[in-house]
Amino acid sequence: MKEILIISLLGIVVLALDVLKMRKLVLPISAAGLLGLIACCVLDWNHNETPFAQYGGMLTFDNMALAFTAVFAFIGLFWLLLAGDTYTANTSKRTDIFALVLFSMCGAVVLSAYTNLVMLFLGVEILSIPVYVLAASNRKNVLSNESGFKYFFLGSLASAVLLFGISLTYGAVGSFELTAIQEHISGGYYSPMILIGTALMLVGFSFKISVAPFHMWAPDVYQGAPTPVTAYMATVVKGAAFAGMFKLFGTALLPLPAAFTTALAVMCGITLIASNLTAVVQSNTKRMLAFSSISHAGFMLGFILVASTTSPKYLIYYTLTYSLASLIAFFVIQHVAAIQNEDDSTDAFKGLVKRSPVMAISMTVALLSMAGIPPLSGFLAKYYVISNMVNHGYMALVIIMILTSAVGAFYYLRVISAIFTPIENAGRIMTSDGMRRTFIVLSLLIVVLFFAASLLELL
Amino acid sequence: MLTILLLAIPILAAGLLFLSGAKNARNLALGAGILELIVTVIAFYANKQGNAESLLNFNQEWIGPLGISYAFNLDGISLVMALLVALLLPIIIYASANRTYKSPHYFYGLMLLMAASMMGAFATTDGLLFYVFYEFALIPIYFMILYWSDNPNKAKITLKFFIYTLFGSLFMLVSLLYLYNISGSFNMNALYEAGRSLSAAQQGWVFAGFFIAFAVKIPVFPFHSWQPSTYDAAPTAGTMLLAGIMLKMASYGLIRLVIPALPDGVAEYGTWALALSAVSVIYASCMAIVQQRYKLLIAWSSIAHLGVLSAGILAGNAQGIQGGVMEMLSHGILSVALFFVYDIIESRVHHDDMHKMGGIREVNPLFAFLFFAVVMGSVALPMTSGFVGEFLLLIGFYQVSPWLTAVAGLTVVLGAVYMLRAFQVMMLGSAAASMLNFAPLNRHEKTVLTILVILIIALGVYPDPILSTSNPSVESLLQGLNR
Numbered sequence: 001m002k003e004i005l006i007i008s009l010l011g012i013v014v015l016a017l018d019v020l021k022m023r024k025l026v027l028p029i030s031a032a033g034l035l036g037l038i039a040c041c042v043l044d045w046n047h048n049e050t051p052f053a054q055y056g057g058m059l060t061f062d063n064m065a066l067a068f069t070a071v072f073a074f075i076g077l078f079w080l081l082l083a084g085d086t087y088t089a090n091t092s093k094r095t096d097i098f099a100l101v102l103f104s105m106c107g108a109v110v111l112s113a114y115t116n117l118v119m120l121f122l123g124v125e126i127l128s129i130p131v132y133v134l135a136a137s138n139r140k141n142v143l144s145n146e147s148g149f150k151y152f153f154l155g156s157l158a159s160a161v162l163l164f165g166i167s168l169t170y171g172a173v174g175s176f177e178l179t180a181i182q183e184h185i186s187g188g189y190y191s192p193m194i195l196i197g198t199a200l201m202l203v204g205f206s207f208k209i210s211v212a213p214f215h216m217w218a219p220d221v222y223q224g225a226p227t228p229v230t231a232y233m234a235t236v237v238k239g240a241a242f243a244g245m246f247k248l249f250g251t252a253l254l255p256l257p258a259a260f261t262t263a264l265a266v267m268c269g270i271t272l273i274a275s276n277l278t279a280v281v282q283s284n285t286k287r288m289l290a291f292s293s294i295s296h297a298g299f300m301l302g303f304i305l306v307a308s309t310t311s312p313k314y315l316i317y318y319t320l321t322y323s324l325a326s327l328i329a330f331f332v333i334q335h336v337a338a339i340q341n342e343d344d345s346t347d348a349f350k351g352l353v354k355r356s357p358v359m360a361i362s363m364t365v366a367l368l369s370m371a372g373i374p375p376l377s378g379f380l381a382k383y384y385v386i387s388n389m390v391n392h393g394y395m396a397l398v399i400i401m402i403l404t405s406a407v408g409a410f411y412y413l414r415v416i417s418a419i420f421t422p423i424e425n426a427g428r429i430m431t432s433d434g435m436r437r438t439f440i441v442l443s444l445l446i447v448v449l450f451f452a453a454s455l456l457e458l459l
Numbered sequence: 460m461l462t463i464l465l466l467a468i469p470i471l472a473a474g475l476l477f478l479s480g481a482k483n484a485r486n487l488a489l490g491a492g493i494l495e496l497i498v499t500v501i502a503f504y505a506n507k508q509g510n511a512e513s514l515l516n517f518n519q520e521w522i523g524p525l526g527i528s529y530a531f532n533l534d535g536i537s538l539v540m541a542l543l544v545a546l547l548l549p550i551i552i553y554a555s556a557n558r559t560y561k562s563p564h565y566f567y568g569l570m571l572l573m574a575a576s577m578m579g580a581f582a583t584t585d586g587l588l589f590y591v592f593y594e595f596a597l598i599p600i601y602f603m604i605l606y607w608s609d610n611p612n613k614a615k616i617t618l619k620f621f622i623y624t625l626f627g628s629l630f631m632l633v634s635l636l637y638l639y640n641i642s643g644s645f646n647m648n649a650l651y652e653a654g655r656s657l658s659a660a661q662q663g664w665v666f667a668g669f670f671i672a673f674a675v676k677i678p679v680f681p682f683h684s685w686q687p688s689t690y691d692a693a694p695t696a697g698t699m700l701l702a703g704i705m706l707k708m709a710s711y712g713l714i715r716l717v718i719p720a721l722p723d724g725v726a727e728y729g730t731w732a733l734a735l736s737a738v739s740v741i742y743a744s745c746m747a748i749v750q751q752r753y754k755l756l757i758a759w760s761s762i763a764h765l766g767v768l769s770a771g772i773l774a775g776n777a778q779g780i781q782g783g784v785m786e787m788l789s790h791g792i793l794s795v796a797l798f799f800v801y802d803i804i805e806s807r808v809h810h811d812d813m814h815k816m817g818g819i820r821e822v823n824p825l826f827a828f829l830f831f832a833v834v835m836g837s838v839a840l841p842m843t844s845g846f847v848g849e850f851l852l853l854i855g856f857y858q859v860s861p862w863l864t865a866v867a868g869l870t871v872v873l874g875a876v877y878m879l880r881a882f883q884v885m886m887l888g889s890a891a892a893s894m895l896n897f898a899p900l901n902r903h904e905k906t907v908l909t910i911l912v913i914l915i916i917a918l919g920v921y922p923d924p925i926l927s928t929s930n931p932s933v934e935s936l937l938q939g940l941n942r
Contacts (some may be wrong), residue, residue: 165840348719353606373598381588390636398633406626413621417614418606430553454522 003069006033007109011102018095021441026095027084034077037176041070058116058178064312067459068243071316072335075235076105078442080228082331085226087436097137104130108240116366117166117176118459120202120244124162124208128155128242132234147224154207154217156234162204168197178252188255198253199259205248208241212271214296219278222290227337227344228285231330234293236324242300246315250307264305269400271298276404279411285333286344288324288411292370295408296322297400302385306392313459314384321369321377321449327368328442331435332359349415351423356431360419362439367412369446371411373403377449461502461514462582464532468495469548474786477570485552488567492549495574497856499538499545506538506928521588526644530585537927539784540711543791545705546914548574553798554907555696556642557806560607566696569599570847573700580708586635586645586716594628594696597621600705603697610692617692623685627675631712634668638720639787647715654720662724662932670732676709677765679732680739689756695802698754701796702761707787710765713772722775722940729773735857737775737866739766743872744808748880753804753811754931756881757797760837760874763775764790767870770863771852775848775940776931779855786848789836789918795846796833796911803904804885813881818890822897829888829908834882836915838875844918847926 010033017026044066061069080098087094106197107127114120132155136148158398170176172193173184185194203214210218222230249256250430272295280292283373336352336359337344368377389398465538472491476484505511515533532543552567560566568694572594580592582873584609605617609721639645642653690698717725725732750756768790772783785917802821803826820827832843857864890897899906918925 241918364640368598371625374594379591379594385637386632387639389638390633397638402629402633403626405629406622409625410618410622413618417605417618420602421614451521454520 002044002112004059004065004106004109005039006037006040006074007102010034010037011099011106011112014095014102014449018092018099018458021297023092023095026098029079030080030098033076033102034073034080035138037193038070038077040411041073046279058114058119059110061113063459064173064316065113067313067316068239071320071323072105072108072112072180072236072239075239075320075327076101077342078324078327078438079228079232079235081438082327082435084335085432085438086228086331093137097134097228100130100134100137104232105236108236108243111240111244114244114247114345115178117169117181118180120248121163121166122158122275124204124241124243127237128159128208131229131237134229134232137220137229138226141224141226143224144226145224146151147221149319150217151221151225158204158207158214159205160216161200161207163196165200165202165204168193169198172197177246177357181252182254185253185255188257190257195257197284201248202243202260202263205241206267209238209245209297209301210294211297212274212294213267215271215275215297218294219287219290221294223287227330227334228332230290231327231334234289234326234330238293238297239319240321241317242297242304242315243312243438245304246312249304250312250345254308256308261305264301265394265397266325268301268305269397270296271295271301272400272404276409276411278377280407282411283345283347285346285349285415286330288415289329289333292408292411293326294362295404296370299382299385300413302389302394302397302401305397306388309392310388311459313456314381314388316382316459317377317384317449317456321381323448324449325366325378328362328439328446329370332363332366332439335359335429335431335435340458346415347419348416350421352419352429354422354428355426356429358436358439359429359431362414362443363419365443365446367416371412373409375447375450377453380450380453460517460931461498461505461518461656462533464497464498464577465545465582466500466575466590467501468847469578473568473571473575474539476564476571479564481562481564481708484564484567485556485706487554488530488571489504491547491571492545492552492574495578496545496549499541500611502541503538503928504532506533506535512793521585526639527587528646530583531579531582531587532538532584533582534656534935535929536711536784536936537932539788539929540707541578541923543707543788544578544704547699547791547795548848550907550910551696551699552833552904553794554605554699554802556833556903557802558695560694566607566939569697569701569911572601572856573599573705575705577708581711583769584647584751586639586647586650588645590628590632590635590710591715593631593712594625596705596708596780597624600693600697600701602691604693607694607697609694612688612784613692616688617841620689622655623682624675624847627637627682628673629672630668631672634665634672636666637668649715651720654724655722657721657723659723659727662721663728666721666722666724667727669712669721673709673712673717673733674735675704677769678706678739678762679735679769679931680742680762681735683739683743683762685813686762687758689753689757690761694915696799699795699798702758702798703791705725706761706765707751707791710768710772712789713769714757714783718775719774719782719936719940727771729775730860732773732858733770733863736766737863739763739868740770740867741873742875744870747877748873750877751812751814753800753813753881756799756813756877757794757801760877761790761794763870763874767849767852767856771855771868774855774857774859775937776893777937778851778858778860780865780933780936781849781926781929782851782853784933785918785922785925786852787895788925789844789848789915792911792914792918793833793836795835796908799834799904800830800908803900803908809894813884816885816891817888818886818894820896821890822894823899826907826908829912831882831885832912832915833908834878836912838878839871842916842919844922846919847922 146208
């Protein structure tokens with residue numbers, strides 16, 4: 001209860017601060033709010049005996065929901081800190097954007113805790129609608145407008161498909177409750193209506209998490225949207241969609257018919273292959289990271305494949321580590337591009353090690369973590385996926401994951417290689433102390449989470 | 460306790476270097492290297508005395524429920540490998556005094572980090588931890604080449620090197636996971652049990668995964684193509700680390716993981732690997748013979764020697780493995796010596812085209828003499844360390860396949876061809892005009908070369924301390940294997 005209240009009130013408070021002309025307080029208050037949200041999650045931990053069933057049992061904050069919520073709040077917190085340094089010139093715009101992000105995070109919380117398909121749909125919509133606006137928030141830029149338009153158009157189509165799937169399922173079961181759906185199909189019999197419903201819900205979700213063949217929108221939208229917004233889309237939005245999907249496929253739709261497991265496995269494979277091969281030929285770093293983000297969605301889809309027998313904690317770990325690395329990567333791109341006429345090609349990174357050592361090292365750590373090199377947490381995240389795949393006998397997928405990881409290292413290293421290539425008369429990139437500190441903390445977290453991975457077993 | 464010290468010293472020293480700045484970076488690194496050597500020698504003694512379990516053993520849970528722990532144990536084989544790291548590290552650092560590197564604190568810091576990760580790989584008894592150390596060693600050397608190399612193609616070369624080895628090691632990860640899936644723990648003994656419980660065909664697949672990983676790094680033909688260009692591009696200290704120590708992680712991996720865990724897989728499919736190793740020997744020797752440049756010649760000769768190494772180890776008997784352990788140490792020392800010779804020549808004449816040299820002996824007889832001793836070690840002359848290792852390896856290999864041994868044994872003949880020819884072209888004859896002002900060796904060059912030559916001869920004359928240290932561990936490793 002507290003969780004959902006805090007996050008929804010926070011957005012309204014931030015908007016009110018703008019009206020009251022107290023814009024300086026926006027960042028401290030939203031950061032404090034998110035910290036409060038994390039604190040609530042910690043306090044409510046292990047209340048499993050009396051689950052917090054709210055709104056007539058439509059939201060349940062069990063441990064997993066709390067863990068997802070806390071992780072999203074944690075990522076959101078760092079996003080605010082980094083974005084706070086980016087949007088300084090125009091404080092009014094900053095309040096709008098922060099409020100929209102906080103509203104969208106409300107959807108992420110709902111998606112972590114829903115136990116009812118209506119809530120699932122509401123969560124997806126609350127999550128997405130502010131992001132449509134955010135993607136187009138750079139009003140004078142054609143690409144940003146294109147990005148917002150594309151995202152809105154295809155996003156609403158996906159929502160419609162999802163909703164149709166939900167209604168068909170409701171028609172067959174007679175209830176929106178996840179438990180009721182589970183009871184209905186516990187015998188393993190899927191009536192045609194539920195089969196179609198499940199397929200449509202899978203399609204809807206696949207769009208939201210951008211896995212092939214429903215990923216086409218992602219590169220354009222990621223590239224066109226303002227970079228901080230892209231960072232938000234790649235981290236919280238994607239993570240929340242995965243949280244929702246994991247719950248649906250891990251608790252309600254059990255046992256999943258073999259056709260669907262096959263479909264998921266095939267989607268996982270083609271996502272990995274398509275995204276990694278396309279990423280190799282990108283010269284624009286933002287677009288490259290968009291494809292890399294699709295590739296990570298492919299890895300995370302591995303968890304959905306085994307959702308019925310695997311604890312979501314590994315998905316949480318993956319989301320967290322990938323998000324930390326993404327935040328660094330996108331915001332470094334933002335600052336590198338900002339001082340050279342919005343040039344975000346790989347060449348723009350040349351000599352970064354001299355121009356801004358902190359950004360150079362953080363970017364290197366982030367990219368190596370995404371490539372899955374130990375001792376960075378990205379390695380363990382990938383390890384958990386591959387380990388699960390071996391465990392369930394998906395050897396073909398394992399081979400694809402291995403090969404595409406090596407391909408992935410190729411395009412990440414190209415950027416690193418540029419960072420450490422010296423150039424003539426490189427001017428230093430000025431960054432604020434606060435931002436440097438945030439980058440350092442994020443990089444350290446990426447390392448520490450590797451060694452502290454045993455904490456995950458407490459979940 | 461000592462094991463943790465061996466890991467902590469280089470890591471802490473690296474941290475200190477990163478923070479403290481460029482002043483005295485080399486001396487600080489050298490101090491850490493010597494300290495590391497002292498601790499290793501103490502560990503050697505502790506092992507000799509027996510009852511040193513508590514000193515050499517360390518076990519701390521990391522991710523308990525998943526059976527992953529920070530487990531280290533220095534047994535005989537690991538001790539020899541630790542000695543390899545600890546012996547060569549200070550020598551490589553001291554030998555770098557010839558050169559001034561920009562931002563030396565980062566350079567030597569990365570070097571120490573690399574030493575730490577190699578030490579970790581040699582000491583750990585946890586499969587996943589071995590993978591982590593094995594993989595992490597790539598990062599420092601990648602940056603050492605990328606940032607400190609003068610080669611205009613370094614970006615491409617480092618990329619190829621990195622992708623190639625990463626690609627290989629990922630296959631090892633799959634094989635490890637496959638075994639782990641049965642054992643439920645990454646403890647190496649559990650992995651051995653899991654491996655032996657598999658059918659021969661399954662063992663063959665797991666073996667294939669391991670072999671690809673290690674064949675890329677050893678390297679064995681046809682997975683070697685990254686090696687010559689990488690050796691060439693790396694700054695000399697980096698090449699020494701690569702050739703001297705880092706690639707030994709792969710052959711060590713064969714001994715530690717493949718031989719005890721997959722006896723049937725090796726028996727069934729090992730012939731392929733043996734044949735590849737033999738081809739590797741001949742192919743690399745021929746390539747070495749036609750090289751014009753000294754550094755590339757050494758790079759190719761390295762592949763030839765390591766072909767014998769992998770063949771001997773994969774023979775899977777006590778002689779082969781003992782020879783492997785000895786050869787890893789000896790080849791490490793010899794590679795460092797050979798690349799140091801390159802460094803001395805390159806710093807004076809600024810190229811390494813052998814045909815533009817000649818007559819250096821006339822100008823600098825001491826250098827020629829020391830180089831000759833190194834060459835003798837490299838062609839495995841009796842009474843040098845090279846002989847002991849290669850002889851044992853070939854004995855081991857012979858028991859499995861006499862024919863292939865005859866092929867691989869050509870390494871000794873072909874090695875003599877290219878090494879003696881190189882020596883002759885560079886050192887003998889009348890001095891070319893450009894060689895006349897070949898400066899005499901300075902103090903530290905003399906020291907380094909002398910130490911290396913003494914080591915080469917000492918280990919050749921009296922290899923017993925090494926062999927008797929590794930012997931009990933080799934025996935226990937092979938226990939329960941039916942051959």
